[in-house]
Amino acid sequence: MWGLPNIREASSMYKRMPSREREHAIVADNAGNLDMEYLENGKVQETTNPSWKLSLPHVLVATISSFLFGYHLGVVNETLESISLDLEFGGNTLAEGLVVSICLGGAFLGSLFSGSIADGVGRRRAFQLSAFPMIVGASLSATTKSLEGMLLGRFLVGTGMGLGPPVASLYVTEISPSFVRGTYGSFIQIATCLGLMASLLVGIPAKETVGWWRVCFWLALIPSSMLALAMEFCAESPYWLFKKGRTAEAESEFEKLLGEFHTKSAIAEVSKSDRGDDMETVHLTELLYGRHFKVVFIGSILFALQQLSGINAVFYFSSTVFRGAGVPSNLANICIGIANLSGSIVAMLLMDKLGRKVLLLGSFFGMAFAMAVQVTAASSYIPSSGALYLSVGGMLLFVFTFASGAGPVPGLLLPEIFPGRIRAKAMAVCMSVHWVVNFFVGLLFLHLLEQLGPQILYSVFTIFCLTAVVFVKNNVVETKGKSLQEIEIALLPLD
Numbered sequence: 034m035w036g037l038p039n040i041r042e043a044s045s046m047y048k049r050m051p052s053r054e055r056e057h058a059i060v061a062d063n064a065g066n067l068d069m070e071y072l073e074n075g076k077v078q079e080t081t082n083p084s085w086k087l088s089l090p091h092v093l094v095a096t097i098s099s100f101l102f103g104y105h106l107g108v109v110n111e112t113l114e115s116i117s118l119d120l121e122f123g124g125n126t127l128a129e130g131l132v133v134s135i136c137l138g139g140a141f142l143g144s145l146f147s148g149s150i151a152d153g154v155g156r157r158r159a160f161q162l163s164a165f166p167m168i169v170g171a172s173l174s175a176t177t178k179s180l181e182g183m184l185l186g187r188f189l190v191g192t193g194m195g196l197g198p199p200v201a202s203l204y205v206t207e208i209s210p211s212f213v214r215g216t217y218g219s220f221i222q223i224a225t226c227l228g229l230m231a232s233l234l235v236g237i238p239a240k241e242t243v244g245w246w247r248v249c250f251w252l253a254l255i256p257s258s259m260l261a262l263a264m265e266f267c268a269e270s271p272y273w274l275f276k277k278g279r280t281a282e283a284e285s286e287f288e289k290l291l292g293e294f295h296t297k298s299a300i301a302e303v304s305k306s307d308r309g310d311d312m313e314t315v316h317l318t319e320l321l322y323g324r325h326f327k328v329v330f331i332g333s334i335l336f337a338l339q340q341l342s343g344i345n346a347v348f349y350f351s352s353t354v355f356r357g358a359g360v361p362s363n364l365a366n367i368c369i370g371i372a373n374l375s376g377s378i379v380a381m382l383l384m385d386k387l388g389r390k391v392l393l394l395g396s397f398f399g400m401a402f403a404m405a406v407q408v409t410a411a412s413s414y415i416p417s418s419g420a421l422y423l424s425v426g427g428m429l430l431f432v433f434t435f436a437s438g439a440g441p442v443p444g445l446l447l448p449e450i451f452p453g454r455i456r457a458k459a460m461a462v463c464m465s466v467h468w469v470v471n472f473f474v475g476l477l478f479l480h481l482l483e484q485l486g487p488q489i490l491y492s493v494f495t496i497f498c499l500t501a502v503v504f505v506k507n508n509v510v511e512t513k514g515k516s517l518q519e520i521e522i523a524l525l526p527l528d
Contacts, residue, residue, distance in 0.1 A: 139191020396438020
């Protein structure tokens, strides 16, 4: 598996050299004790991959931000009723909607500036900055006596939620060995699922115990503080350090993450993709109109289709469907959580075996099928008892197939296909698109459901899922097992 020897063509740092230069480079590398052997047929044998154990602790710390994202997204689900009663806005649907959704506004703001922050202060400090508003916001929410205080706290938490996930995607992509990058990228989705499930479980006593909702917000301070503190001991992204001209520090961080034998080859490969313009400021117009437009367009459309597939509408409407089947809301949330977590685990196991593109195609196609089941369930030709089973089954299948591809893959794939120079700011643009589409889907879903009915609305979601299949097939490249430099050179040839 991970430790087996592998033989491949000489890595990209040798491929584009004349033969005489390549011979000298390989001799120099062997003199530097790299774990390579130059064979007579012109291939390089790496007797081992870098140890995945070295980078794993750093990845796990980074995924705390994703756990927090899931926790704060779900913490008001079970507690909203008791919050509204204690803060005296019960029955005010607008106020209740704001408590749930104002964090989306904060998340949009946080994601919009995530690229500049990650490029300006580094990935580690960006994580710590994302933890700070979540600590302050959760504390404010836990102690507030008014609706205004709750809204301010939720907004502050939202800014941290918006900053954390894109930085986590960047960081995990940049510190992971290529042969486990997909697996590690799946940890982000799994952590989000665990955060959601934790918030639902913690919130169960809220309806029985007065003031328990305050405990739910206080508990969020534990992972936030852990993230801020543990990041002090984590490696900085060597790609960011190299881009800043801090080559010695980048080499030191590569040694922590990959081991001594793979450090020199990693630095040599990073230098091959250095186009000499990494220190220049990346302007928004360059992302929207320049040579990088294509990859940014692909990333933005992927995130937009992810949201237009109907996933948030399914999450929103799931409690109503399960209630119709006689399933209590607590059990319904657990069923959805299990389906979500199961799909994420499948993605983790298959990401580095089948590849990103295959998982995306299978996921969107499965989601289209699940939505078609929902359309069938909404048909007047199906008996009510059968329609109920179809609706519940279709919903669980939709969540499972989403979590097995369309959920985790875009957040991993996009940092892989973006060149190092624009990676952080391009992710910020794409995540901003994600939050905008997310907001409007949530805003319009109930209105459209009332105007169009479930059959037509789910048919629209089915069309979006099938559109995603076509888009992925025609535009997404496979990145499985490739170094970030190999991907960059393939997508954006050197001038």
